[in-house]
Amino acid sequence: MPEAGPPSTEEIAAAIPDEASQTFIDRFRGEVIRPDDHGYDEARQIWNGMIDKRPAIIAQCTGVADVVEAVNFARDNDLLVAVRGGGHNVAGTALCDGGIVIDLSEMNGVRVDSEEKTVRAGGGATLGDVDRETQVFGLATPLGVVSKTGIAGLTLNGGVGHLRRKHGLACDSLESVDIVTADGAVLTADHDQHEDLFWALRGGGGNFGVVTSFEYRLHAVGPDVFGLFVVHHGDNAVEVFQQFREYAGSASENASVLPFYLFVPDTEEFPEEAWGEPAVGVLGCYVGAIDDAEAEFHSLRSITDPIVDFSGRMPYTELQTLLDADYPDGRQYYWKATYVDEFTDDLLDFAVHHGNESPSALSTVDLWHLGGAISARTQDATAFWHRDKDFMLTFEANWDDPDMNDENVAWVREGIDEVRRLEAASGGYGNFPGFNEDPGRAIFGGNYDRLVEVKTEYDPENLFRSNQYIAPDTDGD
Numbered sequence: 001m002p003e004a005g006p007p008s009t010e011e012i013a014a015a016i017p018d019e020a021s022q023t024f025i026d027r028f029r030g031e032v033i034r035p036d037d038h039g040y041d042e043a044r045q046i047w048n049g050m051i052d053k054r055p056a057i058i059a060q061c062t063g064v065a066d067v068v069e070a071v072n073f074a075r076d077n078d079l080l081v082a083v084r085g086g087g088h089n090v091a092g093t094a095l096c097d098g099g100i101v102i103d104l105s106e107m108n109g110v111r112v113d114s115e116e117k118t119v120r121a122g123g124g125a126t127l128g129d130v131d132r133e134t135q136v137f138g139l140a141t142p143l144g145v146v147s148k149t150g151i152a153g154l155t156l157n158g159g160v161g162h163l164r165r166k167h168g169l170a171c172d173s174l175e176s177v178d179i180v181t182a183d184g185a186v187l188t189a190d191h192d193q194h195e196d197l198f199w200a201l202r203g204g205g206g207n208f209g210v211v212t213s214f215e216y217r218l219h220a221v222g223p224d225v226f227g228l229f230v231v232h233h234g235d236n237a238v239e240v241f242q243q244f245r246e247y248a249g250s251a252s253e254n255a256s257v258l259p260f261y262l263f264v265p266d267t268e269e270f271p272e273e274a275w276g277e278p279a280v281g282v283l284g285c286y287v288g289a290i291d292d293a294e295a296e297f298h299s300l301r302s303i304t305d306p307i308v309d310f311s312g313r314m315p316y317t318e319l320q321t322l323l324d325a326d327y328p329d330g331r332q333y334y335w336k337a338t339y340v341d342e343f344t345d346d347l348l349d350f351a352v353h354h355g356n357e358s359p360s361a362l363s364t365v366d367l368w369h370l371g372g373a374i375s376a377r378t379q380d381a382t383a384f385w386h387r388d389k390d391f392m393l394t395f396e397a398n399w400d401d402p403d404m405n406d407e408n409v410a411w412v413r414e415g416i417d418e419v420r421r422l423e424a425a426s427g428g429y430g431n432f433p434g435f436n437e438d439p440g441r442a443i444f445g446g447n448y449d450r451l452v453e454v455k456t457e458y459d460p461e462n463l464f465r466s467n468q469y470i471a472p473d474t475d476g477d
Contacts, residue, residue: 086150165372203384234278261355
């Protein structure tokens with residue numbers, strides 16, 4: 001006799017006592033959506049088209065009180081919990097099968113204190129929401145590179161963006177959070193209150209509760225910056241990467257640069273004769289004087305006669321949206337990353353070869369230049385461990401045909417596995433996690449044991465377990 005499969009979403013929903021469900025609905029101010037309700041299929045859609053999960057309940061929160069109700073309801077009824085902020089985590093942790101989604105997308109308010117140079121943003125806010133408000137005052141906090149990304153998942157996993165070498169990771173500018181923990185308590189964690197929890201939330205992922213708001217320190221950025229975006233022919237790929245490697249050795253901390261192997265998009269911004277051609281793009285930002293940026297990036301723009309060069313002075317908000325069109329809702333995505341101490345000739349050759357072998361012309365191989373303000377902190381200063389690495393190598397599979405899922409996932413996994421065999425490579429990044437198949441120690445390194453201690457204190461029953469990275473110590477050791 002075959003083994004019975006897991007209970008369906010409908011079976012799980014039916015198993016929740018009617019009285020408990022109705023009490024929850026009555027106390028909840030936002031909308032509660034269940035599988036039979038109108039709008040359910042729309043409400044369970046997230047950015048990555050690969051993710052197709054059917055939660056028993058989607059609780060669209062209007063405020064902290066709703067989050068408390070949802071957490072208490074989930075705990076009392078032993079429901080799997082997923083937390084949705086912007087819904088952009090590539091692994092799809094914003095959804096779960098058969099459990100409850102605590103949806104913060106309506107909690108997206110942003111308030112800037114220009115005198116104190118801080119901003120507080122709701123857990124459902126996106127990068128674009130924050131940038132829009134802070135740039136009114138010529139201020140910014142380091143976030144990511146695609147404006148539709150949610151600040152929550154990005155920050156909790158560290159957060160690399162255009163300001164990383166000047167101002168560090170997103171979590172490095174975090175001043176405080178408001179969080180609902182597994183027992184339904186509402187806490188403020190900062191440098192003076194619940195310091196252990198605050199430490200864990202800066203790079204330790206969404207393992208410890210539901211963060212309802214983030215307070216960031218702001219920095220003088222914009223309204224205009226120098227944006228670097230030049231695309232060179234693929235025939236010159238090795239030469240471009242070599243020039244970047246030479247440049248990186250003496251790069252200014254005002255500059256954050258990302259070279260990537262790609263295929264030229266068939267869009268009007270690029271010459272038609274180059275469509276589909278292998279290429280190397282160089283993307284970056286300089287937050288100092290524009291004249292200094294011209295000199296800083298000259299070697300990266302003049303290596304060859306490029307296909308296009310979009311570089312120049314631009315609003316910071318424009319730079320932050322430059323890649324948005326490349327990552328539309330509903331496309332299939334599978335990304336993984338590892339860190340490398342040195343971009344060796346062997347690694348360079350492999351990046352070019354493997355990039356060219358991609359089954360999708362939408363995919364890229366990316367090399368993030370780290371260092372600067374990221375490495376200025378010690379590895380145990382926050383939960384984000386991999387501060388000592390000079391580069392992060394990322395394989396991004398992006399494609400539209402679901403029938404090509406296996407080929408594209410295999411391309412990423414094979415690439416990452418081969419790089420990780422090298423002595424110079426190690427670890428992984430929580431925002432480019434594949435499907436969370438890597439062990440927690442690969443993500444958190446030497447900070448893992450301390451994270452387990454914090455998890456054991458604040459979530460001993462492992463209510464927040466959807467990413468499976470950190471489990472509480474049940475042995476009491």
